[in-house]
Amino acid sequence: GNSVTQMEGPVTLSEEAFLTINCTYTATGYPSLFWYVQYPGEGLQLLLKATKADDKGSNKGFEATYRKETTSFHLEKGSVQVSDSAVYFCALTDHTGGFKTIFGAGTRLFVKA
Amino acid sequence: DVKVTQSSRYLVKRTGEKVFLECVQDMDHENMFWYRQDPGLGLRLIYFSYDVKMKEKGDIPEGYSVSREKKERFSLILESASTNQTSMYLCASSFISQGVMNTEAFFGQGTRLTVV
Numbered sequence: 207g208n209s210v211t212q213m214e215g216p217v218t219l220s221e222e223a224f225l226t227i228n229c230t231y232t233a234t235g236y237p238s239l240f241w242y243v244q245y246p247g248e249g250l251q252l253l254l255k256a257t258k259a260d261d262k263g264s265n266k267g268f269e270a271t272y273r274k275e276t277t278s279f280h281l282e283k284g285s286v287q288v289s290d291s292a293v294y295f296c297a298l299t300d301h302t303g304g305f306k307t308i309f310g311a312g313t314r315l316f317v318k319a
Numbered sequence: 320d321v322k323v324t325q326s327s328r329y330l331v332k333r334t335g336e337k338v339f340l341e342c343v344q345d346m347d348h349e350n351m352f353w354y355r356q357d358p359g360l361g362l363r364l365i366y367f368s369y370d371v372k373m374k375e376k377g378d379i380p381e382g383y384s385v386s387r388e389k390k391e392r393f394s395l396i397l398e399s400a401s402t403n404q405t406s407m408y409l410c411a412s413s414f415i416s417q418g419v420m421n422t423e424a425f426f427g428q429g430t431r432l433t434v435v
Binding site for chain 1: 323352354359360361362364367377409411413423424426427428429
């Protein structure tokens with residue numbers, strides 16, 4: 207079945223450090239890939255998405271590239287801020303698997319001033 | 320803005336009670352979902368619905384049921400609450416774009432349920 211694996215946290219960085227959160231997936235079809243972010247006390251919100259191989263999604267300085275050959279969708283940001291502290295979820299929706307979105311376990315990011 | 324509203328932010332219920340969690344979306348989305356979120360396990364799908372009166376089991380449906388009588392409302396029912404159902408419950412909705420499911424899910428704020 208479909209699955210998403212992302213690196214375990216928590217990840218602790220200093221402000222302005224480079225961020226990478228790894229995400230790999232298994233899917234039977236041609237999935238769309240997403241990164242969602244959850245700030246403390248809130249629901250999830252979409253951060254970025256990519257719908258086909260080699261697409262790059264980007265938003266708020268974050269970016270991720272859909273790599274079909276390595277089945278990966280790693281999240282990166284060149285310079286993190288304290289306000290980026292949150293939980294980040296990698297997710298996929300497989301068009302052959304109905305309408306379900308499958309989420310990874312989430313990675314908590316702490317950014318220190 | 321799309322809005323997904325869950326009826327309660329916090330709930331405390333007793334073991335054996337029947338519990339209703341309500342979710343309403345205002346964007347005429349076809350699809351609605353219920354997830355539970357637990358530390359280290361991410362989001363796990365309980366049930367979803369792609370149309371009024373339609374429902375499909377997710378990965379962990381045991382102990383739960385759902386109701387979708389109107390397009391905008393999707394209810395999660397705990398038939399007899401147990402302590403292992405203490406969790407954060409998240410409702411989401413999405414629409415179908417050009418017949419494919421490549422659009423984002425919009426989430427409510429979540430309901431933190433404690434069963435004592």
